Amino acid sequence: MKKCNFILVLGLLTFIHISAQTTLTGTVVDAATFNKIEEVAISIEGTGFNGSSNNNGEFIISGEIPEGNLVLLFVKNGYLNLRLPLNISQGEHKDLDLISLRADLLKEQIQIGIISLSDAELNEEDANIASVSGLLQATKDVFLNAAAFDFSATFFRLRGLDSEYGRLLINGIEMNKIFNGRPQWSNWGGLNDVQRNQQFSMGTTASEVSFGALAGTTNITMRASQFQKGTRLSYALANRSYKGRIMATYNSGELTNGWFYSISASRRFAEEGFIEGTPYNSNSFFISIEKKINAAHSLNFSGFYTPVTRGKSSANTQEVIDLKGQTYNSFWGVQDGEIRNSRLKEIKEPVLMLNHFWKLSETTELNTNLAYQFGKTANTRIDYGGTRLIISENGQESYIGGGSNPDPSYYQKLPSYFLRFENNQNYEAAYLAAQYLKDEGQVNWNQIYNANRIATENGGNSIYVISEDRTDDTQFSANTIFFSKPNDHLIINSRLNYTHLQSENFASIRDLLGGNAYLDIDFFAEANAEDTEGVTAQSDLENRNRLVGEDAKYKYNFNFTADILNAFAQAQWRYSRWDLYAALEISQTSYLRNGLFRNGHFPNNSLGKSDQLNFTDFGIKGGGTYKLSGKHLIEVNAAYLTNAPTLKNSFSNPRENNNTVKDLTSEILNTVDLSYRYRTPNLKLRITGYASEVKDATEISFYYADGLSGLGQAGTTAFVQEILKGIDKQFFGVELGAEYQITTTFKIKGAAALGQFTYSNNPELVLTSNNFESAISYGQSYLKNYRIAGGPQNAAQIGFEYRDPDYWWFGTTVNYFSNAYADIAPLNRTSNFSKDVDGFTLIDYDEERAKSLLVQEQFDNYMLVNVIGGKSWLLKGGYYLGFFISINNVLDKVYKTGGFEQARNANFRNLLSDKEREQPVFGNKYWYGNGTTYYANMYVRF
Numbered sequence: 037m038k039k040c041n042f043i044l045v046l047g048l049l050t051f052i053h054i055s056a057q058t059t060l061t062g063t064v065v066d067a068a069t070f071n072k073i074e075e076v077a078i079s080i081e082g083t084g085f086n087g088s089s090n091n092n093g094e095f096i097i098s099g100e101i102p103e104g105n106l107v108l109l110f111v112k113n114g115y116l117n118l119r120l121p122l123n124i125s126q127g128e129h130k131d132l133d134l135i136s137l138r139a140d141l142l143k144e145q146i147q148i149g150i151i152s153l154s155d156a157e158l159n160e161e162d163a164n165i166a167s168v169s170g171l172l173q174a175t176k177d178v179f180l181n182a183a184a185f186d187f188s189a190t191f192f193r194l195r196g197l198d199s200e201y202g203r204l205l206i207n208g209i210e211m212n213k214i215f216n217g218r219p220q221w222s223n224w225g226g227l228n229d230v231q232r233n234q235q236f237s238m239g240t241t242a243s244e245v246s247f248g249a250l251a252g253t254t255n256i257t258m259r260a261s262q263f264q265k266g267t268r269l270s271y272a273l274a275n276r277s278y279k280g281r282i283m284a285t286y287n288s289g290e291l292t293n294g295w296f297y298s299i300s301a302s303r304r305f306a307e308e309g310f311i312e313g314t315p316y317n318s319n320s321f322f323i324s325i326e327k328k329i330n331a332a333h334s335l336n337f338s339g340f341y342t343p344v345t346r347g348k349s350s351a352n353t354q355e356v357i358d359l360k361g362q363t364y365n366s367f368w369g370v371q372d373g374e375i376r377n378s379r380l381k382e383i384k385e386p387v388l389m390l391n392h393f394w395k396l397s398e399t400t401e402l403n404t405n406l407a408y409q410f411g412k413t414a415n416t417r418i419d420y421g422g423t424r425l426i427i428s429e430n431g432q433e434s435y436i437g438g439g440s441n442p443d444p445s446y447y448q449k450l451p452s453y454f455l456r457f458e459n460n461q462n463y464e465a466a467y468l469a470a471q472y473l474k475d476e477g478q479v480n481w482n483q484i485y486n487a488n489r490i491a492t493e494n495g496g497n498s499i500y501v502i503s504e505d506r507t508d509d510t511q512f513s514a515n516t517i518f519f520s521k522p523n524d525h526l527i528i529n530s531r532l533n534y535t536h537l538q539s540e541n542f543a544s545i546r547d548l549l550g551g552n553a554y555l556d557i558d559f560f561a562e563a564n565a566e567d568t569e570g571v572t573a574q575s576d577l578e579n580r581n582r583l584v585g586e587d588a589k590y591k592y593n594f595n596f597t598a599d600i601l602n603a604f605a606q607a608q609w610r611y612s613r614w615d616l617y618a619a620l621e622i623s624q625t626s627y628l629r630n631g632l633f634r635n636g637h638f639p640n641n642s643l644g645k646s647d648q649l650n651f652t653d654f655g656i657k658g659g660g661t662y663k664l665s666g667k668h669l670i671e672v673n674a675a676y677l678t679n680a681p682t683l684k685n686s687f688s689n690p691r692e693n694n695n696t697v698k699d700l701t702s703e704i705l706n707t708v709d710l711s712y713r714y715r716t717p718n719l720k721l722r723i724t725g726y727a728s729e730v731k732d733a734t735e736i737s738f739y740y741a742d743g744l745s746g747l748g749q750a751g752t753t754a755f756v757q758e759i760l761k762g763i764d765k766q767f768f769g770v771e772l773g774a775e776y777q778i779t780t781t782f783k784i785k786g787a788a789a790l791g792q793f794t795y796s797n798n799p800e801l802v803l804t805s806n807n808f809e810s811a812i813s814y815g816q817s818y819l820k821n822y823r824i825a826g827g828p829q830n831a832a833q834i835g836f837e838y839r840d841p842d843y844w845w846f847g848t849t850v851n852y853f854s855n856a857y858a859d860i861a862p863l864n865r866t867s868n869f870s871k872d873v874d875g876f877t878l879i880d881y882d883e884e885r886a887k888s889l890l891v892q893e894q895f896d897n898y899m900l901v902n903v904i905g906g907k908s909w910l911l912k913g914g915y916y917l918g919f920f921i922s923i924n925n926v927l928d929k930v931y932k933t934g935g936f937e938q939a940r941n942a943n944f945r946n947l948l949s950d951k952e953r954e955q956p957v958f959g960n961k962y963w964y965g966n967g968t969t970y971y972a973n974m975y976v977r978f
Contacts, residue, residue, distance in 0.1 A: 058101040058124055062132035064093045064110060066139070067910070071265055071289070073137060077111040081119075081666075081717065107717070108132075114232060114264075116140045119717070139908075139916060139977075179722060179773030180238070182787035182833045186851045186902055189924055190965060191827035191933045194251055195239075195726055196767040196793035198826065200682070201705075202251035207258055207338060207391050209407040209513050210246065214537050214598045217682045223385050223409075225342050226302040226320030229268055229285035233257040239709055239726070240657045240675040244529050245517055247604040247621035247655055250675075250707050250728055259336050259391065260296035260326035265289025270975035276966065277346070278316040279306035294328030304344075310966045311349040313368030313377050313478070318344035334393040341386040347377030348415075351935070351961040355452055356445045359473050362930060362964035366445040369479030378418045378442075378479055378502065385411035385509065400520040407513040414504040416546055418442050418484070421559040422491070422499035438559040439499040442484060444477045452955040488551040497583065498551025503591070508540040527608040529619075537598040539683075541690070542632075543591035545584055553583040556590040558636070572806070574636035578643075592691035593632040596683055600625050604655075616660035625651045625680035629687055629694055637806035638693040646687070646694035651680035651702050669713040678702040685734045688804050688811070689757045695804065697734055697759055698811070704731040721774040726767070729796070733763040741863060743943035745871035747808055752873050754807035758939075760817065760862055764797040765824060781839050788832040791855075795819035801866050814866040822892055825859035825934065844907040851900045858893040858960050859936035865890060869944050878945055886944050889951055893960060898931040900924065916977040921970065928968045935962035 064076045072093030079086035083102065089095045103126050110118040115137040124130070183194055194202075200217030203210060212219050224231075237243035237253045245255045265287050272281040283302035290296055299322065306316040319342070326336040349365040356364065368377040387409045394402040420439035447453055450473070451466035484500045491499050515533035522528070545554055557573040574580055575591050584590045606619035627649040635642035655677030662670045680702050688695045709726035737758040744752050769791030777783045798816040823829070835849030863869075869890075870881045906920035940958040941947040950956045 057098055058127060059096065059098040059129045060101075060108070060122075060124075060132060061094070061096050061130070062135050064089045064095065064112075064135045064137060066264070067136040070134075070136075070914075073112060073115070073264075075112070076115075076137070079109050079111075081107040081109050083666075110135060110137060112137060113234075114140060138910075177238075177722065177773060178720060178775045178785055179724075179771050179787045179789070182773065182785075182849070182851075183789070183831075185904075185922075186833055186849050186900070187789070187828075187831045187853075190831075190853055190856075190900070190931070192789075192831055192853070193826050195728060195769060195771075196791050196824060196826065196829060197251040197728070199251070201249050201730075203246050203249045203253040205245055205253070205255040206387075207336075207389050207407075208245050208255060208403060208405045208515060208517050208531075209389060210533070210535070214511075214535070214600070215507070215539070215596075215683045220383070220385075223342060223383060223387065224320075224340055225344060226281070226283070226304055226318055227258075227300060227322050227340060227342065228302075229270075229283060230258050230263065230298060230300050230322050230324070231256050233259075233262050240673050240707060241659065242529075242606060242608055242617040242619070244519060244606075245531065247606075247619055247677075248657070248675075250705055258322070258324060258338050258340070258389075260287070260298045260324040260338075261290070261328065261334065261336070263287035263296075263298045263324075266977060268975060268977045270973055272971065272973040274969070274971040275310055276969050276971065277306070277309045277314075278304040278318070279309070280304070290328075294334075296324075296326040296328070298322070298324045308347070308375055310363065310969055311365050312363050313365045313375055314347040314349050315375060315377060315380075316344075316346045318342065318346070332395045336389075336391040336393070338389045338391070339387065341384075343382075343384045345380055345382045348379040348381060350443075350445065351963055352445060353450075353956075353959045353961055355450055355955045355959065356473070357962065357964070359470060360477055363967075364477070366443050366477070367479065369481050371481040376479075376481060378416065380414075380416045382412070382414040382416075382504075385409055385413065399522060401518075403517040403519070405513075405515050405517070407511075409511045409513075410509065413507045413509070414546075416502050416504045418479075419501050419503035419554075420499065422488075422497055422501065422551075422554055439487060442479055442500065444473060444479065447957050449473070450957070452953065452957045455955070456950075456953060456957050485550045488549050492551050497553045497555050498548045500549050501545050501551070501554050502547035502549060504544055504546045506540070506542050506544055510538045512536045525610055527610070528606070529608070530605040531603065533600075533602045535598075535600045535602075537596065539596040539598070541596065542589045542593040544589050545586050548586055553585055554590070556582045556584050558591075570636075571639070572636045576633035577636055577639055578634050592635070594690055595630045595632065596690070597628040597630070598626065598683060600680075613663050614660060615663075616658075618658040619656070621653075621655040621677065623653045623680070625653065627683055627686055629690055631694060635692045641695065642693045644694070647696060649686055649696055649700065653678040653680055653702050667714055667716055669711075669715075671711040671713065672709070674706075674708040676704075676706045678704050681734050685736050688736060688759055689806075692806060695811075697736070697761065698802075699761070700734060701732050703733050705729070718777040719774070722772070724771040726769055726771070728767040730763075730765040730767075733765065735760045735763060737939075739939045741803075741942045742940050743868075743946040744803070745868050745873060745943065746812065746875040747873075751807070754803075754805040756803045756805045756807075758863060759802040759804065759811075761800045761802065762797070763799040763819075764795065765793070766796040767791065767793045769793075769829075781841065783837045783839075784835070785837065785849075786832075786834045789830065791829040793824040793826075793829055795822050795824065799862075801862055803863075814863070814868045816866065817862040818865045819860070819862060822860055822865075823855070823857040823894075825857050825936070827856055827933065828853035829855040829857075843909070844905070846903075846905040848901065848903045851902065852897070853900070853931075854897040856895040856932070856934075858895070858962075859934075860890075860892055861937040861939040863939050863942050864937070864947065868942055869947075871943065878943070881944050885948065889944070889947050893935070893937075895932045895935070898929055899927075900929055900931075901926040914978060917975075918977070919972075919974045921972040923968065923970045925966060925968050929965075930967070931965045932962050933965045935960050 064073045066073055074089055074091050076089040078088060078095050085097055085099055085101055087095050087097045101124055103124055106122050106124055108120040108122055118137055204219040235255045237248055239252055240248045243253045246253050268285045270283045281304040285300040287298045288296055302320045304318040308314050309316055322340040324338040328334045348367055350367050367379040368375055390406045392404045420442060449469055451470045454462040454465040488498045488500055513535045515531055518530045520528045556575050602623040604619060604621040608617040629646040631642045631644055657675035659673035681700060686697060688697055707728035709724055711722060711724040714721040740755050742753045772788045775783055775785035798818050798820050801817040802811050802813045804811045832852045833849050837847035839845045870877050872878050902924045903926055904922040908918040911917055937960050938958040941950050950958055
């Protein structure tokens with residue numbers, strides 16, 4: 037009897053408990069099309085209750101939900117957040133029926149603007165631009181939104197880090213180039229419509245697909261089943277990198293038998309962009325087909341091809357800018373009435389992907405990916421070393437010819453060159469040079485063709501040709517990504533990845549410019565070498581004095597092979613108060629060079645295979661978030677890892693020999709950040725302090741130096757490869773972002789980044805050259821406490837945004853930038869700076885004067901005003917019509933975005949002499965930001 041009573045009481049208590057539970061149900065749909073929306077995050081504000089919609093848009097939230105007036109929050113990327121007030125009674129079962137979300141057209145258009153900015157930043161090959169990887173999801177965070185949309189136009193870098201310290205993945209496959217570690221945006225540009233599904237992990241925070249990196253990780257999902265059903269057509273006008281863009285996208289949604297497909301195409305074009313003489317021609321194609329085999333298996337194929345050709349622009353000295361303005365570009369001229377840029381960058385690299393998604397259980401998934409990328413990258417330039425071979429009666433070879441540099445801003449064509457000697461100033465020649473640059477100042481294509489015609493008529497060869505530096509990469513990647521959620525508190529992620537790269541590198545003739553052939557020898561090496569047999573002039577001793585035609589390989593020819601094996605594992609723990617994570621990574625990297633030409637300068641060390649370079653690396657990271665309450669959160673992240681050097685910084689001069697950087701080691705990276713977040717329905721705030729360090733980095737640069745010491749008979753001038761070894765860098769700073777919703781339509785926002793990014797040691801500097809036999813060490817380069825160049829280190833913003841209930845919106849920001857610096861010449865900070873040709877200290881060396889000469893140039897502070905706005909209409913039949921415009925630098929402010937010291941004057945005497953001139957011959961070179969630019973886009977979606 038007692039047992040029966042106990043069971044009865046227990047059953048009654050259970051019934052009371054179940055009855056006390058509240059249940060909320062409903063279905064989330066698109067407000068225009070009434071298509072069901074999956075994976076909508078749903079939560080009750082101020083409580084721990086949350087859930088999400090399933091594949092049919094349905095959701096259930098149940099539990100002991102508090103009584104009274106509560107707010108149900110619906111969040112989905114690409115849609116406006118919906119806050120639904122509810123009055124809930126204890127134990128109530130409430131069916132909310134259909135919950136409609138409206139597309140967030142402002143967020144959508146900000147993404148378009150950001151991607152447009154990334155294209156604009158591609159103008160300079162070596163500008164070390166900031167990556168916008170990760171910023172495409174910037175609207176989730178006030179500070180990141182400012183960094184992406186307003187700060188990035190000034191070459192601002194998140195936490196001072198170059199893009200090689202970020203990771204960008206597409207469908208779980210890493211897209212950073214092995215050669216330089218950077219993501220190549222041109223390889224998938226123009227695919228805005230199918231790049232909206234992204235996961236971003238800031239810094240080294242937890243990521244489901246990768247161990248991560250100091251500058252963050254972004255995974256873009258381009259999978260047919262993940263795109264919202266419908267069609268989108270758009271047309272854009274701009275005056276940035278391109279002038280026009282047309283785009284069309286269709287997503288099928290689920291068809292019969294579990295099939296999905298998506299197609300997208302676009303074209304971007306300009307005869308010239310904001311910088312003069314910079315043509316832009318790009319087409320983009322995307323296709324994705326997915327088959328849902330059953331509830332457990334799905335197979336997706338994606339392919340995209342985005343061929344692009346664009347004109348480069350020159351960095352200029354202040355002398356040139358004063359004569360021609362900040363939009364001047366010396367790389368182009370007019371031929372037959374049309375703009376022709378001598379320096380084009382062409383990228384044609386299709387990407388094919390196959391992805392298998394396996395749902396092993398309700399809580400465990402396995403994603404396996406294969407990717408194949410192939411094609412070419414080409415950079416053209418004018419080669420003016422064309423010669424004619426002369427064989428004397430006694431059989432001795434000699435060469436005549438060699439053109440002059442056709443660049444109209446070449447230093448020997450500028451006024452300063454004719455005024456460089458204090459006691460012999462040629463004012464007439466300087467005046468004529470200034471007038472010519474003002475009136476003409478572009479590549480003279482007619483003169484180049486005439487020179488080749490005269491040389492050909494006299495039995496010679498082309499003096500000038502268009503040469504292209506080619507890289508033909510074939511890359512295969514395979515990985516498998518594991519996800520498991522064994523219980524409500526634990527998530528386990530892991531990945532195993534393998535990448536193989538085969539890279540062909542060579543120069544080829546793009547255009548003979550009216551000539552009939554080109555002699556494949558290094559005329560300048562022959563002219564400066566005591567070589568009676570012409571050996572050092574030969575690009576390939578196996579094919580001496582070879583005449584080459586168009587599309588022929590010449591100058592250099594070698595292959596790179598790279599293999600990378602990487603594995604990582606991560607655990608995440610989630611509780612009501614704590615979110616924690618920890619991760620480990622290990623990788624193996626190997627590089628090899630295989631020379632196909634036997635170079636005349638390095639006959640015994642250029643043909644065949646190099647020594648294989650091997651690096652074993654690891655990483656460890658961890659962190660977490662403590663929730664003091666629903667409003668206050670504290671977050672900390674820390675990581676320690678090593679990275680193999682890139683291919684670019686592993687071989688000292690791969691175009692000519694097999695030499696690797698001596699005693700090359702992996703970089704050591706460590707970072708820590710601490711954040712405080714405050715969030716209420718009206719106020720969102722984040723403040724973060726961070727400290728990062730890069731140790732034992734290696735950087736290789738190429739330039740012509742004058743004033744070298746200790747070379748003996750080799751002289752004092754040479755084209756050199758500068759190897760900077762054991763570089764340490766420090767990055768400290770604070771990030772702040774805040775926004776306050778004053779009314780339902782009006783919001784104010786602010787952001788700030790205060791940073792100090794410096795060299796923290798004095799690395800060793802080594803020079804190699806084909807002018808001297810072995811590498812020469814100049815000891816320490818005294819870089820400690822110099823600032824790292826790369827955009828402003830401080831940035832601040834204040835602005836507002838207005839959203840009208842009638843679906844038009846407008847916003848403006850005022851942005852202030854400071855502490856931007858010119859890149860310094862490390863050679864000038866070595867012992868060479870104070871030495872003469874014999875290696876002795878210069879008699880007239882003045883240490884105090886030397887210090888003043890080597891002060892790093894800091895650019896002027898500046899302020900930019902940006903405006904953004906748009907309007908959308910919901911038409912009958914579920915059609916969206918929208919218009920968006922952004923105007924940057926409304927006040928047309930002139931400002932420098934970057935620059936560098938020329939390393940030509942390598943010692944005190946040369947640099948002092950040049951700096952004391954009214955106009956230095958080898959002054960710093962600069963890039964300027966755009967003036968007032970606009971981007972306008974109109975689209976229809978149905």
